[in-house]
Amino acid sequence: MKVEELVIEQMGSRHLDEILAIERKSYSTPWSPVSFKNEIYNPYSIALVAMLGGAVAGYIIANYRFNEGHVLNLTVHPQHTRKKIGTHLMELVLDMLRHRRCTIVYLEVRASNTGARGLYEKLGFRETGRRKFYYT
Numbered sequence: 001m002k003v004e005e006l007v008i009e010q011m012g013s014r015h016l017d018e019i020l021a022i023e024r025k026s027y028s029t030p031w032s033p034v035s036f037k038n039e040i041y042n043p044y045s046i047a048l049v050a051m052l053g054g055a056v057a058g059y060i061i062a063n064y065r066f067n068e069g070h071v072l073n074l075t076v077h078p079q080h081t082r083k084k085i086g087t088h089l090m091e092l093v094l095d096m097l098r099h100r101r102c103t104i105v106y107l108e109v110r111a112s113n114t115g116a117r118g119l120y121e122k123l124g125f126r127e128t129g130r131r132k133f134y135y136t
Helices: 013-026 033-040 085-099 114-122
Strands: 006-010 045-052 055-065 068-076 104-107
Touching (some): 006 085, 033 055, 055 085, 068 085
Antiparallel strands (some): 055 068
């Protein structure tokens, strides 16, 4: 994949069917349609999709309050992993959060998700704690 082929756009209801299919492929407890709609229409959320060849290849949702940002969901379609799509989405959202004056950004990641953990560490995140029983 060439970076030029990747188009990042605002997430909308029109993307939900594809997003929900990716959620079901990626997680044992996927987000519900209502969860996505709540973030799409939340004025304090950033919800983006990465389009590749006219199809959703990945998406990210973050929200912010005051000086804090929270990355809620970053997912790349299983057939498009290791193509830097997650990196592009994270870098863009981090830049958008900085422009909204966020000085702290946090997220949760499954301890066993070494790929995501590596990406987050590369982007400057560090582990500050572990929440027992956060993931089922």
